[in-house]
Structures are given as structure tokens and as C-alpha cells.
Amino acid sequence: MRTVEEKRETVQASLLKRRASLVKQGLCRDCGLNSIAAQVGKRRPTLCATCRADRRDREIERRQKRRRLDVADFATCYDFVLANEDYTPPRYATVPDPTRSDPLALAISGINSAEFPEQFEVIFAAATPVERAPLVADFYRKTYFTAELAQLSNPVAMRLMDAEVNEGTGAGVKLLQKACLALGATLEVDGALGPLTIAAANACDQDALVAGFKAARVAAYEAIGGPDLPEWVARADK
Numbered sequence: 124m125r126t127v128e129e130k131r132e133t134v135q136a137s138l139l140k141r142r143a144s145l146v147k148q149g150l151c152r153d154c155g156l157n158s159i160a161a162q163v164g165k166r167r168p169t170l171c172a173t174c175r176a177d178r179r180d181r182e183i184e185r186r187q188k189r190r191r192l193d194v195a196d197f198a199t200c201y202d203f204v205l206a207n208e209d210y211t212p213p214r215y216a217t218v219p220d221p222t223r224s225d226p227l228a229l230a231i232s233g234i235n236s237a238e239f240p241e242q243f244e245v246i247f248a249a250a251t252p253v254e255r256a257p258l259v260a261d262f263y264r265k266t267y268f269t270a271e272l273a274q275l276s277n278p279v280a281m282r283l284m285d286a287e288v289n290e291g292t293g294a295g296v297k298l299l300q301k302a303c304l305a306l307g308a309t310l311e312v313d314g315a316l317g318p319l320t321i322a323a324a325n326a327c328d329q330d331a332l333v334a335g336f337k338a339a340r341v342a343a344y345e346a347i348g349g350p351d352l353p354e355w356v357a358r359a360d361k
């Protein structure tokens with residue numbers, strides 16, 4: 124039995140042969156109907172004027188589409204996350220944020236002293252909000268806005284970054300992978316944001332993917348439950 128790859132090669136070869144024979148007859152290699160007129164500055168024309176124009180239009184459309192695909196930028200993602208992590212004014216203030224291991228833990232803009240002691244110390248040492256602002260932004264950029272995350276669209280990337288901040292690195296990616304699976308993608312739910320996951324996410328309808336991601340995140344929170352559930356669900360549904 125022939126493999127799919129072999130079949131594809133055979134089809135490809137016969138197509139090339141057919142095209143060459145059309146051109147030899149002075150016919151367009153795309154439509155096989157119109158004759159190919161000599162063009163100025165082109166030695167061997169292979170397309171008729173109509174097909175040449177069609178190809179040009181399709182190429183223009185492809186380029187426009189590529190330009191429209193807005194890849195994520197840090198400012199958009201960071202604004203979204205900070206609005207969730209530091210929503211009680213004044214911004215960049217030091218607030219109590221007890222954890223299981225440290226009941227006296229503090230936080231600045233969601234950066235917990237027990238979870239990120241070194242980074243917290245540096246930000247805590249900066250006295251004013253004006254001094255703290257760039258340090259906080261720098262923390263989120265280095266910790267969460269990875270080169271991989273930046274390859275997703277803004278609506279997906281900002282919600283993924285928010286989930287990673289709140290649920291931990293890897294947990295958010297798993298939600299994204301589940302949402303991709305629900306939309307028909309083939310991939311492994313391993314929590315790693317690699318080229319396959321990025322390609323799968325970008326191939327999905329972005330509105331549908333956002334809706335699926337929100338639903339998966341809400342379901343994960345509901346499975347945990349607890350007193351913070353309403354707040355978490357509201358955040359996940361943004």
C-alpha cells in the first residue's frame with residue numbers, strides 16, 4: 124500500500140507535468156484556458172493576465188491578513204493583569220497578603236514577599252509609587268511575559284498571563300490547551316507553551332478560544348471552591 128506521502132508526491136508530480144505541458148502549448152498553467160501573452164520584461168510567461176491578477180490580489184490579501192493578526196504586546200497584557208492584582212488604590216502600596224507558609228507575608232501589586240522574596244525586597248526598598256512602578260512592571264515582564272506568550276494574540280495572551288499569575292505557571296497553559304482541544308485541535312495537555320500549542324491557539328477562532336478559555340478557568344475555580352470563589356470567577360470571566 125502506498126503511504127499518504129507517496130500519494131501526495133505522485134499527485135504533485137502529475138500536476139507539475141500537466142502545467143508544463145499547458146505552458147508548452149501556450150496556455151495558462153493555472154486555468155489551462157487562456158493563452159499566455161508575452162509580457163514586457165518577463166522572458167517566459169506561464170500565466171494568463173486574469174490568473175496573474177488573481178494571484179496578485181490573493182497575495183495582497185494574505186499580506187493584509189498577516190498584518191492584521193495582532194500579536195501580544197506587554198503593555199496590553201500588563202494593564203489587564205495589574206487591574207486584577209492591584210485594584211485597591213493607592214497603586215503599588217504594601218498590603219498584608221498571608222500565605223499558608225507565612226501568615227505575615229506582604230504584597231506589592233500582587234507580588235508576594237513569601238513567594239518572591241528577592242524581587243519583593245527590591246520593590247519594597249523603593250519608597251515611592253513612582254519608583255516602584257517600573258520595578259513592578261519589570262517583574263511581570265520577566266516572570267510572565269515570555270517570548271512564547273508574545274506569539275499569541277492580545278485577547279488570549281492577556282488572559283493566559285492573568286491565569287498564570289493567579290494559578291501558577293503551567294496551570295494557565297493547561298487551560299489554554301483544554302480550550303484548544305474543545306475547538307478540535309490535536310495536542311497534549313502538558314502545561315508547556317511550545318510551538319505546537321502556540322500554532323494550535325493561533326489557528327483557532329480567537330473569540331471562540333477566549334470563550335473556551337474563560338469557561339475552562341471558571342470550571343477549574345469551581346472545582347476548588349472556597350470563600351474566594353465569586354471573586355475568582357468574576358476575574359476569570361473578564
Ligand SMILES: [Zn+2]
Nearest residue numbers: 151154171174
Ligand atoms: Zn489563466
